[in-house]
Amino acid sequence: MDTLFKYASGMALALFAAGLTSCSKSDETAGGVTDIGNSVAQGIVVTEANQPVARARVVAYYDNWDKTSIEDSVVVEADNNGIFSLKFDSTRSVVIYAENGSESGLSRIQKGGDALVMVGHPRRLESRVAEAKSGYMRIVGRSDVATVKSDGSFAFDAMPVGEISLVYVESDQSQARLNFMTAVAGDTLKIPSLENKNEGWLTISDYHYYSGAAYGGIMVNVPDGISVPQDTATPEPVVPDTTAKDTTAVDTTEELAISLNLHMDGSDSVAKVYNNDGSVADSVNYVEGVSGKGILLKVGQFVEVGDIDPCAGDFTMSAWTKWSGYRGDGIYQLLFAEREDWMTGLSRFQLQYEFMTSSFVAVGDGMDLSGYGYAWLAKGNVERGGTLPMNEWSLLVLVNEGGKLYFYINGVLVSNKAGVPFAPKEVAAPLPFRIGGSEVPNDTWNGAIDEVKIESVARSAEWVKAEYEALAK
Template identity: 30%
Template sequence: MKLSKNCFVSLFVILCGVWVSCSDDHRNAGGVTDIGNSIAGTVTLADGVTPAVAARVVAYADSWESAGILDSIETATDSLGRFTLDDVPREMQVLYVSKDAENYLARVVKDSVDYILGNSKSLTGSIAEQTMGKVRIVGTSLEAFLDSNGNFAFDAVPYGELSLVYVKDGASLAHYEFATSESDSAEMLLPPLAVSENGDSVLVIAEVPEGTAPDPADSLTVISVELSGAPMETLYGFVLPVKFNDKIDFEKFSDPAAFQVLSEDGAELNFEVDYWTPSASQGVLWVRLDSLPAGTQRVDLSLALREKPLAPQGAFLEADSVMASLHMNGDATIHAATDSDAAYGIIGYGATLSAGQYISLDSMNPCSGDFTLSVWALWNGDNGNHQILFAKRASWADSTLFQWYFEANSGVFAVYDVLHWDSLPGVSLKADSTQWKMLSLVSKNDSVSMFVNGKRVSEPIAFQPRELDMALPFRVGGNDVEDETWNGSLDEVRVVSKARSAEWLRLEYETQYAAKNLPD
C-alpha cells in the first residue's frame, strides 16, 4: 500500500516547512558516489568540520513494505572520516551512520552526499481511529506499540530522513516520510496520522508545536508524468524530461533555484533546466530518477519551494557513466560560432551548423570500452560530402581513432578508423528536414549497432576502435574537413561510457519525444 498523493503532499509540507530544511542546512550535501555497487563518502561531527573518526557506517536492506531489516553490510570511517562500502546490493537503500551519541539515518542512498551527524530526538504521535498495532522506523530496530488511544512514543530516533511505518496484524498498512532538523528542541510531535478504509494513508492536519503548517497549495505542486510504454526492466539513474506548460503556477515557481523536485517518497531528486520561461508559462526540466522500476506506467513528482535559493545540481552524473550531455541551449562549444547557429531543437534550442563548424568535446575519449553515442538530428540529406555525427580524429589520413558518419561515396551510414571501414547494414534513414530523429550508436563487446528513434536498425557488426598514442579531439557534427559538416540541425547530444540497453534507448526516445517543442 502506498501513501496517497494527498497525504504525502500535506505531510511533507508540514514537516519540511516546520521542522526541516534538509536541502538548506546541508546536513546531507556533497560527496558520496555510487559507482556501480560501491558507496564512498565522508562523515563529520555535528559541527560540520571535525571528521568523525571510527564512525560506524551500515547499509541496510529495508523498506516500508518489509517486516524489518533483511540484510546489512558494515564498515567504519578512517582517520579523515572517510568510508567505502563495496559490493552493495541495490536493495540496500538505507544508510545509518553513528559516532557515540551523534548519528544520521539516510532513507535513500544517493550520489554526491556527505554526512554531517546530529543528535537523536524523542518522537511522539498517534494513528487516528486505531487502537492496536505498532509503528517502526525503517532501517532501525526501533518500534513502538500503540496504546488504547492510538498514541505512540519513541525515546530517541535518529537524526536525518525517517520513514515511519504503521504495522497491524503483521501487515504494513501505511508509511509516512519526514525528516528531523538541527533545531535546539529535543522533542518532536507528529500531527495525527490516519489510515482510510480503502487503505490509502491520509493526514489529519493538526496543530504543530513549533509553528503553523503552511498551506500545501502555497508551497508544493504535484506533477504526474505518464509513460507511453512501461519499461520492461528496472532502469537506474534514468533522466526524465518533464514538460510543464500549464501544469504549474509559473509565477510561484518562477526561479528553478527557489524550488526542489521530490520523488513520490519525498526524496530530493537531482534536476537541471533545459529552458524555463515563466512569462510564457513554458519550461522543461531534466529530472534524474534513482530508479525507474520495471512496469512503471506513471511517475509522480512534486515541486516544493525552498526556504533559501540553491542552484540545480545537475541530472546527468559521471557516476551514471555520463561523459557529456548537451542541450544546445548555450551549453555547447561550437567552433567558429555565429548568432545564426542557434535554432529550435527537438526540446528547446538546437544548433544548425554551417560548413567548417562542429561541436567540440575537447579530448574526451569514450572509445576505450563500451559506449553509447546519441543525438537528435534533422537531416537535409545527401549533399555529395561525407557528413559527421561523431568523430575522434585529428586528420582523415593518419589519426582517426573512431568516426560515425554518413559515407557519401556509398550512400550509407558507417563507422571508420582508417584501418577498418564498415557500413551499418539495414540503416535506411530518409532525408527529412521537418522530422527530428534520435540517432544512437551502441558499442558493446567490440561490436556496434545503430538505433533510430529507440529501435535497432542494424545488426551488430564487429568493430573495435584502434588505440592511438596521441591526444585527439572529439567532435560532433563536423571535423577538420570543412565540407564534412552535418547537413541539418542537431540537439540533445549524449556521450555515455557504457552500452545502453535497447529498453533504455526506447524509453529515452519516447520520453524525450513527449517533451518536444512542436505538437503532433
C-alpha cells in the first residue's frame, strides 16, 4: 500500500485517533451531506521549523480549482502531538487546512490517505493577470477572494503557507490556476505577471521560477506538457578544467582544509552523539553497517563533528544509509547540516529530505528569494517515483563545485546535469556540523548511517562511481 504512515517505526494507530467534531449536528460534514464515504486521512500538523503543533484545528474542505467556492467541510482537532485523523469522501477533491492561533497552512491528502500540514505566519501575496481587466482570484480551500483590478493586479493580505492553488475566475467560471509551494520567506510574496495562455494553467514569464528550485519565495508545480519559459541566454563558453582529479576510491595524501572519514561505529574521535537538547547521548544504537558497524540514531539524536565549514568553498559530502522512509512525525529529515539553531538564524547549510514534495533539497538561506538559497535536487523515495531505495544500503553524495550542486545516488547523478546553483547562508563564524539530525527532534534521519566522508574538494563523477562500487552489495 502506498502510504507514508506504513513507514512509521513503532507508532500505534491510536496516536492518530483525534476527536472528530462535525460542522453540523447530524453528520460529519457541513451542509447536511451524510454520505461521505469510508476513507480515513491520517496526518500531522507541524510548524515551518518542523515542530508538532498541539491541538491545531484541522479542516478538510471539499474544493477544487474548477469550482468557484468551497462545497463542504469536515473539522477535527489534532492531539497533543499534532496528530489528527478524519473521515472523508475519497471520490471528491479534498484540501486540508490547519490553523493554530495566527498561523495557518494548506496541504493535500496523499494517495494513501496521509497528510502533512505545515503552518506558518500568513504572507501577503501580490501579482497580476496579464490582459485581465475583471474577475477575481481565489485560493482553493479558502473563502477569501481578491478582486482583479482593471490593470490585472490583485492582492491577498493573508495567504496561508504550504500547497497553494491560486485560481483566476472570470464571468463566474474558473479559467486557470497556478499551483505552488511556499518557501520559508518574508512577509510578502510578489509574483510577476501571470500569463493565461495554457489551457487551465497560469504561468509566469520569468524562467527562473521553473529552474527546479524555490525562486521568489515559491516552488512552482506544473504538469508535463505545459509550455513554460526557458532560459534563452547564450551560455558563457566553458573552459575545460585540465586539473588532474583523483578518481580512486581510497584515501589520498592530498592536503585538504577538511578531510573527515567517519566509520560511524563509535571509533571516530571527532564524532560525538548528542541529544537535541545539547546533552551527550548516553545510549547509542550501533547496528550492522555497509562495512562493519553503522549508527541508527534515535529520534532527537544527531552526530556532531565540531565547528567546521565545508561550505567555504568546493566540497564533497557522502554517506551510506539504509533509509526507512517516513517516521510519522515531521516534514523534514536531515542528513547533513551546518547549523546551531534554525529559529535564531544560526544555520548555514543543510541537506534534507522533504516529505511535502518527496524530494531531496539543499537549503542555505531560506529568506534568499533569488533561488540560490534553496536548491531542489531530486525526487527521493523510489516508491514515490524517486531515486532512493528503502531498507537497503545506498550511497548518497553531494558535490559542490564552483557554486553548483551535483547530487548522486548509488554512483548515478540524479540532479540536473548542468548543476544546481546554490549559495550557503552567510554567517559570522563556523557553526557545528551535524550528521543525521539537529536541535529539532523530528529532524532525525530515519535509517542507519555508515561510512561518512566530508571533504573540502569537489570530487569527480568517476570518484563517486568508484566509491559506490567499492562497497556496493
